[in-house]
Amino acid sequence: MIVFSKVNKWYGEYQALADVNAEVKKGEVVVVCGPSGSGKSTLIRTVNRLEEIQGGQILYNGHDVYGVDANLNSLRSRVGFVFQNFNLFPHMSVLDNIMLAPLKLKGLNTSYVKNKALELLDMVGMSHKANAYPNQLSGGQQQRVAIARALAMEPPAMLFDEPTSALDPEMVGEVLSVMKSLAKEGMTMMCVTHEMNFAREVADKVWFMDAGKILETSDPETFFQNPTHPRAQSFIRDIRG
Amino acid sequence: MFANVIDILSQYWELFLIGQYPHGPLGGLVNTLILASLALIIAFPLSVLLAIARTSPFGIFRHPVTVWVYVMRGIPLIMIIFWTYFLVPSLIGRNIGGFTTMLCTLVLYQSAYLCEIVRGGLQSLPAGQVEASRALGLGYFRTMFFILLPQALYNSIPSLISQFISIIKETSLGYIINAQEMTFAANQVNNQLLVKPFEVYFILAVTYYILCFGLTQLAQWFERRIEKKRQGSDLLAT
Numbered sequence: 001m002i003v004f005s006k007v008n009k010w011y012g013e014y015q016a017l018a019d020v021n022a023e024v025k026k027g028e029v030v031v032v033c034g035p036s037g038s039g040k041s042t043l044i045r046t047v048n049r050l051e052e053i054q055g056g057q058i059l060y061n062g063h064d065v066y067g068v069d070a071n072l073n074s075l076r077s078r079v080g081f082v083f084q085n086f087n088l089f090p091h092m093s094v095l096d097n098i099m100l101a102p103l104k105l106k107g108l109n110t111s112y113v114k115n116k117a118l119e120l121l122d123m124v125g126m127s128h129k130a131n132a133y134p135n136q137l138s139g140g141q142q143q144r145v146a147i148a149r150a151l152a153m154e155p156p157a158m159l160f161d162e163p164t165s166a167l168d169p170e171m172v173g174e175v176l177s178v179m180k181s182l183a184k185e186g187m188t189m190m191c192v193t194h195e196m197n198f199a200r201e202v203a204d205k206v207w208f209m210d211a212g213k214i215l216e217t218s219d220p221e222t223f224f225q226n227p228t229h230p231r232a233q234s235f236i237r238d239i240r241g
Numbered sequence: 242m243f244a245n246v247i248d249i250l251s252q253y254w255e256l257f258l259i260g261q262y263p264h265g266p267l268g269g270l271v272n273t274l275i276l277a278s279l280a281l282i283i284a285f286p287l288s289v290l291l292a293i294a295r296t297s298p299f300g301i302f303r304h305p306v307t308v309w310v311y312v313m314r315g316i317p318l319i320m321i322i323f324w325t326y327f328l329v330p331s332l333i334g335r336n337i338g339g340f341t342t343m344l345c346t347l348v349l350y351q352s353a354y355l356c357e358i359v360r361g362g363l364q365s366l367p368a369g370q371v372e373a374s375r376a377l378g379l380g381y382f383r384t385m386f387f388i389l390l391p392q393a394l395y396n397s398i399p400s401l402i403s404q405f406i407s408i409i410k411e412t413s414l415g416y417i418i419n420a421q422e423m424t425f426a427a428n429q430v431n432n433q434l435l436v437k438p439f440e441v442y443f444i445l446a447v448t449y450y451i452l453c454f455g456l457t458q459l460a461q462w463f464e465r466r467i468e469k470k471r472q473g474s475d476l477l478a479t
């Protein structure tokens with residue numbers, strides 16, 4: 001579904017991604033973790049080309065993301081992306097936030113799109129706030145709406161960049177539970193997160209990154225019990241505290 | 242002196258308000274407002290286009306507008322009035338009235354200032370807004386029109402009102418090219434009375450002041466409203 005081959009990225013002199021090779025298979029949930037500045041955000045943002053790369057190739061659902069003939073907008077509309085800071089559109093109601101992309105990009109009629117949006121809101125437990133505006137919602141509520149918005153284009157895969165890092169602790173659970181139910185339905189997911197319990201329970205694979213490289217890709221069991229790479233070992237010691 | 246002011250007002254209020262209309266051209270306060278409003282109405286959409294060009298990733302759009310903005314903001318309005326006054330007739334081959342000249346001038350001049358206001362509004366939006374929109378698959382123009390401009394323009398309302406105040410004051414310069422407006426009318430009154438210039442121009446000043454003060458209040462009201470909304474009040478709850 002998502003294949004990284006020999007991906008290299010520089011910010012000027014600084015190499016943020018170094019020869020990254022990895023694959024997210026269809027239906028898999030991959031959790032990307034690693035210390036701050038290791039390139040997790042950079043990596044996940046290359047999948048829908050929010051960042052340019054200087055070498056290598058990324059295939060998304062069979063399409064070459066950085067190919068010369070890539071249709072960027074149509075490609076992005078088929079990648080669900082959830083940001084750390086939600087990034088809802090504050091001048092639109094919750095419903096309009098979700099309906100915007102399907103209405104403008106798919107040319108479907110309003111009542112159909114609205115019904116679909118209401119179903120999604122129901123799924124994330126936010127139907128009662130359909131007509132509210134983003135700044136009237138708590139962080140956890142905003143993030144659940146953001147997930148619904150990302151799902152509205154029916155993407156084959158969802159990307160999450162630290163979706164719970166900006167939340168107060170008591171709101172982390174509600175967002176994770178939405179993500180868990182998505183995972184159960186078989187959604188292909190790539191999640192950058194520090195929520196190790198989520199990784200343990202839901203992930204099929206854990207990728208450990210450091211200094212722009214993926215140092216370890218293993219199933220969560222192995223990763224948490226017997227990490228092979230020394231950096232991963234010390235990372236796990238650190239998060240255990 | 243105040244008795245004199247009342248006297249002048251009761252005798253000449255029509256001239257102050259609407260100029261010589263209906264016996265002559267429309268003028269006075271009404272024409273000042275028409276001139277300022279038309280200038281804003283025409284310059285504003287133009288400035289939005291200029292602002293889009295000025296924030297464009299493409300130099301061919303960005304550079305000419307940047308030059309335009311710097312030139313317009315770097316020379317006194319009265320120079321532009323003279324240029325329009327002499328240049329436009331020679332370009333289009335016939336004379337244009339003072340009102341039209343002043344309108345053209347204000348549109349050219351204000352397009353640059355308004356452009357900077359809109360640009361400021363666009364650039365002060367969080368980068369996450371563009372990213373979220375682009376990540377949904379909305380292209381550059383859809384992002385501009387559905388996401389960025391609605392927010393930027395709404396946030397710019399107080400500055401736009403302030404700019405309207407400037408335009409109102411700038412219309413008084415139309416006097417020098419015989420544009421019929423309030424200052425012109427005041428001068429006509431003064432020419433008829435001859436001996437009460439202080440009272441006449443006092444009335445003129447007070448009228449400008451009331452108008453601009455009212456608009457300042459309106460701008461501040463919007464500013465408070467926008468600030469409240471940023472902090473997440475229920476103003477928009479439905």
Ligand SMILES: Nc1ncnc2c1ncn2[C@@H]1O[C@H](COP(=O)(O)OP(=O)(O)OP(=O)(O)O)[C@@H](O)[C@H]1O
Binds near residue numbers: 014016034042043
């Ligand atoms: N726009 C940029 N310009 C220059 N350097 C950047 C830029 N964005 C990121 N970097 C650098 O690239 C490296 C990787 O950044 P990235 O945001 O991918 O890290 P991360 O693993 O997501 O970290 P965190 O856990 O803090 O979010 C960091 O060292 C960062 O300083």
Ligand SMILES: [Mg+2]
Binds near residue numbers: 042
């Ligand atoms: Mg990050």
